[in-house]
Amino acid sequence: MDKATEHYAGYQETSAARLDRIADRLEARNVVGDLQEAKELRENAAANREDATRARSAAGREHLRRTGLWLTSSCAGQTGAGA
Numbered sequence: 001m002d003k004a005t006e007h008y009a010g011y012q013e014t015s016a017a018r019l020d021r022i023a024d025r026l027e028a029r030n031v032v033g034d035l036q037e038a039k040e041l042r043e044n045a046a047a048n049r050e051d052a053t054r055a056r057s058a059a060g061r062e063h064l065r066r067t068g069l070w071l072t073s074s075c076a077g078q079t080g081a082g083a
Contacts, residue, residue, distance in 0.1 A: 005055050008070055012052035016045035 023038040023045070054060045055070045063071035 005061065005064060005070070009052040009055045012048040012055070016048035016052075019045035019048070 019041045023041040026034040026038040026041070051070070055064070057071075060071040063069065
């Protein structure tokens, strides 16, 4: 796997971990509205992890080779490609 793809995937995973830590803090505070925000952060974290997995996949590498862009969830929906 090329260094740029690994860097992108690593960044997505790091971002997901950061979002999970913020969600943990929000859930611990148990303040009105924080639980919904925590849920949304966890959904974003899951999407980041999916993008990392997709970027490392054969379809993701081929998409990068053809377009110069990483295969994200929004692209996968348009092209019909998956992880």
